[in-house]
Structures are given as C-alpha cells and as structure tokens.
Amino acid sequence: TVVDAGTVIATHLNHLVTTHAAELLGRQEVQALLDHLNREAPKLTDDIVPKLVPVATLQKVLQTLLEENVHIRDMHTILDRLAEHAPRTQDPQELAAHIRVALGRAIVQDSFPSGQDVSVISVDPQLEKLLLQALQSGEDSALEPGLADALLREATAAVQRQEALGIPPVLMTPTALRVTLSRFLRRTLPQLRVLAHAEIPNSRTIRVSALLGGRS
Numbered sequence: 001t002v003v004d005a006g007t008v009i010a011t012h013l014n015h016l017v018t019t020h021a022a023e024l025l026g027r028q029e030v031q032a033l034l035d036h037l038n039r040e041a042p043k044l045t046d047d048i049v050p051k052l053v054p055v056a057t058l059q060k061v062l063q064t065l066l067e068e069n070v071h072i073r074d075m076h077t078i079l080d081r082l083a084e085h086a087p088r089t090q091d092p093q094e095l096a097a098h099i100r101v102a103l104g105r106a107i108v109q110d111s112f113p114s115g116q117d118v119s120v121i122s123v124d125p126q127l128e129k130l131l132l133q134a135l136q137s138g139e140d141s142a143l144e145p146g147l148a149d150a151l152l153r154e155a156t157a158a159v160q161r162q163e164a165l166g167i168p169p170v171l172m173t174p175t176a177l178r179v180t181l182s183r184f185l186r187r188t189l190p191q192l193r194v195l196a197h198a199e200i201p202n203s204r205t206i207r208v209s210a211l212l213g214g215r216s
Contacts, residue, residue: 022066060092104199127213158210
C-alpha cells in the first residue's frame, strides 16, 4: 500500500498525541475544557469546580483517565459523577474508577464496536485470590517475582493470541484488581486494555477467550 507523506506524518503525530495525552493535559487545557462546558452548562461547572473539586484534582482525574486511553470528551458525565462522589473522597484514582463505570459503555464500544461480543482475557479464580491477598497486604507494587513473571508471561501470550485472531486485547478483572494489573501490565503491554467487570454494560455478551492462571 502506497501512502502519501502527509498521511504518514499526520498518523504518526496523532499516535504521539494519543500516547502522551496525559502529559500534554496541563492546568491551562483543563481550564479551557471547563470554559467550553461553562458556556453550555454554567450551573454544572459552577456547582462542582472548585466548590467540590479543585482544578488540580480534576486535572489529576482527567490525566488518570487519559493514561489508559479513556476519552474525556463527555465532560457532562465526568462532572456529574464527580458531584456524586467528591463529597466522600478526593482521591483521583477512586474518582477516576467511579467515572470509568459511568463511561463503561463508551469504553467498551471503543474496543468492540457494532455491538459485537466482548471477547476478553480473564483471570483464574485461584490467581485472583492470590493477587487480592497481595493487594490487601500492601504488596501490589512488589508482587512475588515468580508470580509476577508468570503473570506477565501468560498475559503476553494471551495478548499475542488475541491479536493473531484480530481481537482487541482486553483483560477483564474484578474492580479491586483493575488498577494494580493495569499499572503492572501496561509497561510491557501498552496495547492491553484492562477493564473491571462493572465497566462492561449488562447489554453486552462477554466471551472469555483466554484465562490467566488456568487453561485457555
């Protein structure tokens, strides 16, 4: 296939911007988003930022979403969910997790358009139990080396199988494990999307095509 130089450059720049979107989203860009939304829904923005959520916290929440390739164009939903949960927590990771559930339909649609089945990699219950125990003991940032190596090896093989079949590589996990596994795996497998069970709409059919820690 012959592609003109302009298309190649535009595609490459788009990839760079998408990859580094979280780093490019500064305070000024967040304020521009708020100013744009304020013209459409002034009461929504006035009631939430900065009364409930400081601009700095909103910036961290949006960066957290962008780091995992979650679009932030639906600012109405994002602010609505912040209004609901910000009175109880100001932790950007927790707030982002609540927002992801609200945006679940769009997140899943991005990987599986046209209502097709959601074909995912899942985690064997025994492995889930081990990972949850590590998380509860505060060891999620330093998994036992043998367990970490086995997890990464199996995840890599599962992703390669998904890609060979033309299926987007998506790992489905319990909510409590989603952030831990996403942080650990995306260093080596940036193309792998990690979704929590709660983020997948009930209207979508889930098919498990590979199992980490068990038979695929």
